[in-house]
Amino acid sequence: MTPATRQEVLGLYRKVLKIAKNWQSASGQIEETMKEKEYIRNEARTLFRKNKNVTDPKLIKQCIEECEARIEIGLHYNIPYPRPIHLPPMGLAHKQGRTLRHQEK
DSSP states (O other): OOHHHHHHHHHHHHHHHHHHHHOOOSSOOHHHHHHHHHHHHHHHHHHHHHTTTOOOHHHHHHHHHHHHHHHHHHHHHTOSSOOOOOOOTTOSOOOOSSSOOSOOO
16 A cells, blocks of 8 residues: 555545544434444444455555545435445346246246
8 A cells, every 4th residue: 555545545534533523413313313423433443444454456446436435425315324225126036038028026
């Protein structure tokens, strides 16, 4: 890891901790705000420690981009959790082919 990359990663970590410190939940309830602040701190700590031994520059860049994206999504939607992926009803497993004209239940 280059010194510039290290500085960027540490800056992101500080930014996440600052966000956690100033976080307000969408509901405005104190208990909810405290839970969300704790979640942000724990999630940051866990992910940064998990990736601290990554040495591949491409993978490091990918982790940095993921962190920046999660920060922006969290601030935009005012939720600390990863953005949920919504699937259409019955959207997972259905057979492929021309003979089927409808989704199987």
